[in-house]
Amino acid sequence: MLEISKVSKLFNPGTVDEKTALVGANLIMKPGDFVTVIGSNGAGKSTLMNIISGVMKPDAGEVRIDGQNISQLTEYQRSRWIGRVFQDPMAGTAPRMSIEENLAMAYTRGKSRGFSFGVTRAKRDIFKKELQRLGIGLENRLGAKVGLLSGGERQALSLLMSTFTRPQILLLDEHTAALDPARAELITTITESIVRDMNLTTLMVTHNMEQAIRLGNRLIMMDKGRIILDVPEERKKDLTVEQLLGEFERISGKKMADDRIVLG
Amino acid sequence: MLTSMQGAVESGLLYALMALGVFITFRILDFPDLTVDGSFTTGAAIGSVMTVNGTPPWLAIICAFAGGALAGTCTGLLHTKGKINGLLSGIIMMIALYSINLRIMGKPNVSLRGFDNLFTNVSTLTVMIVFVVIVKLLLDLFFRTDLGLSLRATGDNARMIRSFGANTDITTIFGIALANALVATSGALVAQYQKYADNSMGIGMIVIGLASVIIGEAIFGSRTVFRATLAVVLGSIIYRIIYAFALRVEWLEASDMKLITAVIIIFALIVPSSRRIWKQKNIARKRTAEMLNSFENTQPGGGR
16 A cells, blocks of 8 residues: 655755654555554654655655555645645644635545535535534534634544545644643544544554554554564554553663653 | 715726735735736736727737736746745836836837727726626635635645645646736726826835725625625725825825825734734733632632
């Protein structure tokens, strides 16, 4: 499904600020895989996401989806296959536009946009049905400006917008990190049910160790631009947070340094 | 007085298309486009020269529309593909158009006296009301289409709409082109109305457009696109009425108008924002007082 082979990325190459974000990173995801990603500060988690989604192009290496090399495609060209939810609840929606207009834009993902109406009666019915899945009453507020919604509501909407057209790959970039615990839990629950119901191939970065172990069928750990640990489903079931931190120390020879880390 | 009022409404409608163009770049795309000063004259130049050469006035205006779109496309390309700062790409095009406009006209000004124009034999007011209403409604409809939505999203959250597959370079270029096409159309109409085109008639146009947008939004609100475009059209008319009144003040001269426009904009920009800050401060003070009150009342009172 998704194949990342020998991908490297340098920031500010050739200057004193040169920083290695990724070095020869390899990752193969099978259809339906739900992989959680953890790692210390500057491990390259966000860079990995940006390289897959096309925000950045790799200096070396290839990204393939269904065998097709997409390394040189731009972000908007790749959006046909890739859905993404950002950490910032403000990032995934357009605040001055209504809920139904936002959904209409998500609905045309990967299609060419012309002069047909964005919101039609038929689409409105679809949007209502989809919004009901979230269970937070947004289906009754289709005409409301998204800027009026709370952070949690916006994030739930972003999640729905990135998934209801069934992308090949779903990227979740710490999408619960900016929310309070209750709302984060709600979004996590919604994420789980959407990914399960639609059988989406998902890659999720998180700072929450407990969440990383609980969610998904595979866990990878990153450090200094490398994937240093890949825990398959059988081992992941019995994994604890202590074991995970122990593994990190053993492989990288240092303690997990992450100022935002949540243990569980 | 009544005739000057009618004249003010007529000019307001003529310049309303220009204001709608400025609205598209400033408000919808969030792109401060200074091309307007040049493209307004470009429209006037194309419209006038073609009229003088015997083209039917309506065809001349369509060509002015196309000319403006071309100018806007150039600005859009400079900004998106050339990665030149938005303000600067507008200024570059404005300067370039100054020479281009002279080339189109062949001389600094063209008189249209004695030639048929759009307003010959019909009431300017009627023609313009119909024309502006049609353009306004077409714009409203456009901003509800898939392309229109992605254009609005480009100004609202470009990162988001890119992640849903819109090429924001294309939507930006398209938006700037559409805006300048409207501006040029307005220029051609103004030239036909006043029966001459002048190479300096576009100077300060961006500020007048901005004033119309701000006045309109401040008075009529901008909750929806429908409401906002209506506000811009009405704002343009109100600006011309203020202009007409200012001209009647004895110690003011016509040449002071640009200064007055600048003052109007400064007020229109500062008043709403400082009122908002003042309001918020008041609410915060009230809420704190309430909280302190309820805190004191629920204090157990023991312990001392």
